[in-house]
Amino acid sequence: MESEHKNDGQTAFNKLRTKAELVLNSGNFEDIGLEGKDIKLLFQELQVHQIELEMQNDEMRIANENLELEQMKLIGMYDLAPVGYFVLDRSGIIEEVNNAGMALLNTQGKGTLKGKRLQSFVASEFYDIYYRFFHKIQSANIRQSCQLMFVATNGSVFHAQVEGIGVKALSKCYVAIVDITERIESEQNLSETKERLELALAASAAGTWELDVNTMHFSLDEANCRLCHVKEDQFGNTYQAFIQLVHPEDQLMVDQHFRTALIHDSEVDLVCRFLHDEGQVCFANIRGHIAIKPNDKKGFIGIMVDITDKKHMEEEAAASKQRQQRDITIATLHAEENERKRISDALHDSVSQLLYGIKIQMNELNNTQTPPAIYNRINDLLNVAIQETRNISFELAPAILNDFGLPATIEELTKRLSSSGLKIQHLTVGFNRRFDLLLETSIFRIIQELVNNCMKHSGADLVYIEVRKNKHINIIVKDNDTGFNVKEQERQPRGAGLSSIKNRLSLYNGTMQIDSVPEQGTMVKIKLVV
DSSP, X not given: OHHHHHHHHHHHHHHHHHHHHHHHHHTOOGGGTOOHHHHHHHHHHHHHHHHHHHHHHHHXXXXXXXXXXXXXXXXXXXXXXXXXXXXEETTOBEEEEOHHHHHHTTOSOGGGXXXXXXXXXXXXXXXXXXXXXXXXXXXXXXXXXXXXXXXXTTSOEEEEEEEEEEETTTTEEEEEEEEOHHHHHHXXXXXXXXXXHHHHHHHTTEEEEEEETTTTXXXXXXXXXXXXXXXXTTOOOBHHHHHHHBOTTTHHHHHHHHHHHHHHTOOEEEEEEEEOTTSOEEEEEEEEEEEEOTTSOEEEEEEEEEOHXXXXXXXXXXXXXXXXXXXXXXXXXXXXXXXXXXXXXXXXXXXXXXXHHHXXXXXXXXXXXXXXHHHHHHHHHHHHHHHHHHHHHHHHOOHHHHHHOHHHXXXXXXXXXXXXXXXXXXXXXXXXXXXOHHHHHHHHHHHHHHHHHHHHHOOOSEEEEEEEESSSEEEEEEEXXXXXXXXXXXXXXXXXXXXXXXXXXXXXXXXXXXXXXXXXXXXXXXXXXX
């Protein structure tokens, strides 16, 4: 009946429309009972309504296009989101999934996932957790979360943080899945590292400490309390209390290191001593760095390792190395002296004797057969050669040192090296008795090298030598040369002579000080501890 009534109305409307079109085409408006003026006014209003309808239609079309554009954007954001999104029905079957979700489960198309239960990708040991999670998002209209392990289609396993909410009106469940495998592995590694660190600290006799930068509260663990030889209930737990535990000679150094690290946010790495009540000294290596806690508070944390045994072994190793170096140096010096003596004996027994023989033969020549001038020149040359040979033999290995000792040898040295252009003075005090031959030889070689340097490198005409034996042996060699810049000279390569002096000084814990002022001369002070 309703359909028939509707058809009848549509037929009447079509007849009326046909009649109106005929009237409008003919221009005769008298038949419809309206004046032409009213008809025109009505017509204008109809045209206005038509325009309004067309404008509304355009606006609706634009709004529809914008709506479609926003829908495309939403779809793009949904598909390109870095989090896996899933739309499930009330049974847990996947109805929609984005690209990230497909990547997590290692599938190439949405069709391979749609229609499957999300639970089928959950690791079996996590079924109970997933069931409780899915039940909650269906029964409660609030967001739920849990951590699950999923198995992708290729068999790979990953840990995930799962967030979900149910919408009862739509009978849908919206689930977001985030891969947290790296975070879980990092936490596991951190836990393992912490466990290994605790084992390492226990095995290495090390402990941890912490300094609160804001309150200067200093805490020591049990291992460090034992190291510092203090009971936990007796420690003041303040920075100053910790500094007081340090050896008095190291307190300033430790405090400066800590303050510098705090000011510059740098690390601290130092070795200091702790003095126990019994007078025993303990060595510790303190290391630490600035750390920001979760509450944004700045803290200073680190470890303290007992290195007393290591320090003692290092000292013993250094002493052993020093003894070996001393033995090597002594052996080298003995070898040098033996070689010097061998060459000196060769000069004295061969060359010198040969020159004496030539001189004797020259004296037996008939002076009438040899011109006096030529004879005298040859004789002078022989005398010079004999004297030079004696000097070289003396410098190489003075026999007088073995026979008469150091004072006589120094006196002989000054006589041989003094000349008209260079005067050498000497003073020897405290050598009334003989000392070890190696010591006396070392003193002579040091003085010999310093005097040779004065003769080679300065324009001095006066050299003063002083050797005193009191508690230690003090050697002074002073000249009146033009002087030099000591710091600049130290930067330049040093000769073998200075190295030889330093090797001899090392045997007796010796020290050397050079004082030189331009135009005022040079003085070298040496102290040997014997």
